[in-house]
Amino acid sequence: MSTDYLYREYGGGGIVYAVGHRHPDTDSIASAIGYAHLKQKQGYNVVACYLDELSSESKFLLKKFNQPFPLRIKDARSQLDETVMDDSNRVSKDSMLRDVIQRFDEQHKVFTVQDKRDRLLGIVTNSSIGETVLHDTSRSIDLLAKTPIENIARAIDGKLYYAPAKSHHNGKVSILALSANNLKFYDLEDRIVIMGNDTNFQLEAIRKGAAVLLLVWTKEIAPMVLNEAKKNQCAIILSGHGAMNTSRFLYYSIPVQLIMGKDLVVFNEQEFVEDAKAKMMRTRHRAYPIVDQENRVMGLTSRYRLLNAPKRRFVLLDHNEAIQSVPNIEKAEIVEIIDHHRLGDLTSDKPVSFRNEPLGATATIIAKLFIEQNVKPDWDVAGLLLSAIIADTLNFKSPTTTEEDKKIAQHLAEYAEQNIDLLARDIFKASSVDLLKDLGKLLEFDVKNYTVAERNIIISQYTMYRLNETNALEEELVKVMEQYAANKNAYLWLMMFTSARDNGSVFYAAGPGKDVLPLIFPNADGEKNTFQEGIVSRKNQVVPKLFLYLREGSI
Numbered sequence: 179m180s181t182d183y184l185y186r187e188y189g190g191g192g193i194v195y196a197v198g199h200r201h202p203d204t205d206s207i208a209s210a211i212g213y214a215h216l217k218q219k220q221g222y223n224v225v226a227c228y229l230d231e232l233s234s235e236s237k238f239l240l241k242k243f244n245q246p247f248p249l250r251i252k253d254a255r256s257q258l259d260e261t262v263m264d265d266s267n268r269v270s271k272d273s274m275l276r277d278v279i280q281r282f283d284e285q286h287k288v289f290t291v292q293d294k295r296d297r298l299l300g301i302v303t304n305s306s307i308g309e310t311v312l313h314d315t316s317r318s319i320d321l322l323a324k325t326p327i328e329n330i331a332r333a334i335d336g337k338l339y340y341a342p343a344k345s346h347h348n349g350k351v352s353i354l355a356l357s358a359n360n361l362k363f364y365d366l367e368d369r370i371v372i373m374g375n376d377t378n379f380q381l382e383a384i385r386k387g388a389a390v391l392l393l394v395w396t397k398e399i400a401p402m403v404l405n406e407a408k409k410n411q412c413a414i415i416l417s418g419h420g421a422m423n424t425s426r427f428l429y430y431s432i433p434v435q436l437i438m439g440k441d442l443v444v445f446n447e448q449e450f451v452e453d454a455k456a457k458m459m460r461t462r463h464r465a466y467p468i469v470d471q472e473n474r475v476m477g478l479t480s481r482y483r484l485l486n487a488p489k490r491r492f493v494l495l496d497h498n499e500a501i502q503s504v505p506n507i508e509k510a511e512i513v514e515i516i517d518h519h520r521l522g523d524l525t526s527d528k529p530v531s532f533r534n535e536p537l538g539a540t541a542t543i544i545a546k547l548f549i550e551q552n553v554k555p556d557w558d559v560a561g562l563l564l565s566a567i568i569a570d571t572l573n574f575k576s577p578t579t580t581e582e583d584k585k586i587a588q589h590l591a592e593y594a595e596q597n598i599d600l601l602a603r604d605i606f607k608a609s610s611v612d613l614l615k616d617l618g619k620l621l622e623f624d625v626k627n628y629t630v631a632e633r634n635i636i637i638s639q640y641t642m643y644r645l646n647e648t649n650a651l652e653e654e655l656v657k658v659m660e661q662y663a664a665n666k667n668a669y670l671w672l673m674m675f676t677s678a679r680d681n682g683s684v685f686y687a688a689g690p691g692k693d694v695l696p697l698i699f700p701n702a703d704g705e706k707n708t709f710q711e712g713i714v715s716r717k718n719q720v721v722p723k724l725f726l727y728l729r730e731g732s733i
Contacts, residue, residue, distance in 0.1 A: 193260075194513055195251060195490060197227040197504055198540075199497035201624050204605075205539045207236045208566035209495040210248060212544040213516065215559045216551070224493065227251040229504060233623065235641075238608035239565045243558040254490055254503075254510035258454055258468050259447035261487045263477025266290045266467070269434055271299055275310065276333045276430035278302050288465040288478060291438045296474040298467055300438030310429065310437050321432045322370070323349030327390065327413045330370075333431035334392065335418030339399050342411040347389035353425055354379065372417075372424055377403060384412045392428070394421045444469055447476050451487045452509070458484060496540040498522040498532075501627055516543055518578075519717060538576060538583040541566035545586045554593075561594035565605055572641065573602040575681045576715045606643040606678035617651070617658040621673065628721065630728045633669035633691070637724075639716050641676045645684055645709070648675050652686070652707065659688030670694060670724075674716060682711040691728075698723050 196214045198206025210226040217224035226248040232240075240247065267289040269278060278289050282304070289302040310318060327345050331338040348368040367387035373379055375396035380403045383391060390413040393399070399414060407414050417424045444467050445454045458466065458481060465478040492504065493514040499522030500507060512524065514531040518540050535543055541563045548555050555563070567587045571579040574587075591598050621638050628635040642648075655673065663671040670691035676683040684707050687695040701708040713719050 192223065192488065192491065194222065194224045194493060195227045195249075196224050196493040196495060197229065197251060198495045199502040200229045201622060202228050202230060202232065202236065203496075203569065203624055204233070204236045204239060205541050205566040205570040206496040207232065207248065208239070208562045209516070209540040209544050211245060212541060212555065212559055212563045213493060213495060213547070214248075215555060216544070216548055216553055219553050220551070225249055231619075235569065235605060235608045239562060239605065242604075243561045243565070245558060245562060251504060253450070253505050254492065254507045255450045255452060256487060256490045256510075257447065258445055258449050258451060258479065259476065260490070261451060261479065262483055263468060263479055264465065264483070266292070266475045266477050268292050268296075268475070269302065270294075271433065271435035271438075273434050274329050274333055274430060275307065275432045275434060275437065276427065278434060279307065279430060282307075289434070290467055290475050290478070291434055292475055295472075298442075298444065298469055298473055298475050299435070300440045301442055301467065302434050302438050303464060306437050306439055310432060318429055318432075319349035321349070321436050322351070322429065323347065324436055325349075325431050325433060327415070329431040329433060330390065330392070330428060331415045334415070334424050334427045336392070336415040337418075339414040339416060340404060340407050341413045342408075344411075345389060345413060346411065347413075351425065351428065353421060354383070370428070372421055372428075374421075381406055384410050388412050390415065392417050392424055394419065394424055442467065445479065446471070451484055454479070455484045494524070495544075498524050498534070500524055516540060518543065536578075536580070538574075538579040539567045539570035541570070542583050542586045545590055546582075549589075557594045560590045561596055561601075564590035564594055564596060564598070565601060568598065568602045569605055569641070572676070572678050572681070572714050573598070573606075575678070577712075577718050578715050602678070603643075606641065617655055618662070621659065621662055621671075626716065628725075630725050633728060634667055635691075635724065635728075636663070636666060636668045636671045637674060637716055637720065638672065639674040639676060641678055643677070644679050645675055645677045648684060655686055656688060659686060663689035672720070672724075674720065676714050677709075680709070680711075681714060682709050683713045684709055694724070694727060698727055 196210045198210050207228055210228065214224045214226035228248045228250055267286050269289050269291055271291050271293065287304055291299040291302060293299055310321060327341045328338065346368050347370050351370045351372065352364060352366060354371060354373040366383055368389045370390040370392060371383050371388045372392045372394060373383060374394055377400045380391060384406045392415050394417045396416055399416065404414065419427060443457065443461050443463060447468050447470050465480050468476045468479055470476055489511045491511045491513050494503060494512060495516050497503060497519065498515050498517045512526045512530050516533045518535055518537045533543060537543060545563050564587055567583055571583055574584055587598060620640060623640060625636060625638045659671050659673060668689045671688045672695065673686040674683050685695055685699055686707060699710050699713065
């Protein structure tokens, strides 16, 4: 049955992540890539992912079939860069308060001040504007004293007739336009003076030390006034408004860098939504900037945005246990599970599509989906799926192999123009011995955890073409295994080396329960770590016997 309805339900082009298990093998990687390829051909935004480092085998096959590495993902929780952000309402540090006020409306109440490289410098809000315009005049005086003459001219829609090289205004303002008296009672030293078109008053104000004349109801400047202004370094601006609006708009000239808030609550775009919400609940800001690693502003967020932020959505391939899945998968939304293992412990808030078949590889199920939904995979994806089936069934020697695996593999081989036996040889040779140089990495490369009779059991498996290099590692390997077993509080840690060529495995054991191993897989007389012919499947041959012995004390 098609699961397209699960993707249509979400709409909006939201991403769904297709991901295999931790310590991914080729089946896990190929299944994620194959499923994402299928859904993309159907028009859905599904992205293939992986969790931990790729094996040399998987890297070899990705290169062979021209596939880029999937997206590496480390946590199931959604990040801020996946949420809807509001516009940053960018202004430069040299912008005037008027520039912000003119843009102010229901959608624009918070403005980010940014430099030329879009890096965050500060924030301007209605609160910071109110403090400047409405509160203590001493603060306004201090700010106006630092405001360039050019800003003042623009703020009052004025024409700048003259500006000295260095202004000396102190931010104090005198309004003389409505006065009929002479100026002998006024202290105008270094002040900004608003006055009318009386030439004598203008000359007197300049001589009394005014720093700036803002002239209202005046069409032109007398030459003698302009000369006197230059002589006394007094700026002259012809205002585009009357006295009252000039006095009001004058304070809109203050640069935003002088009033912006710098003590900010800022989030990085890679922060998790749940962490940002927790921080946000301890503050009371209207909006919060989101920046990238270089402090460049990506947008603004708010309580509303984060409370309504969607969870990440996942399709889980080749596993259905929480311990094998993406960290914090319980905080994400599972859309679908496709697997060939035993049932695990995953739960979900909503019904999900769950397809589990007793086949040799999850890649077999993915290939069947292409056939069922009448979609042709690209040849390279078909080759990768074929490789996964070969790898997971040990070229059909594993007891997990079914006739359906063989049938689907033959179909893929014909479509991708691959010889199965030659491809199998290349796959298992690509299982490089590089891991054997790092025994810790080897133990954690393909590892599964089990709980049996309240005991922690860990089984690692490493598939090679042949086992001629493992004997030299035996002594050091067991030492490392004992350390790992102690650190993980494991009752038993098994290391299973499997030969694809010889169709069998060699075992090593560590932990308090290590003496169980020869009881389940006896050694030949006079031998230790005997090659166990035909034992290649951890899932079907090792785990059932181990479970039976530990639960019942016999096999």
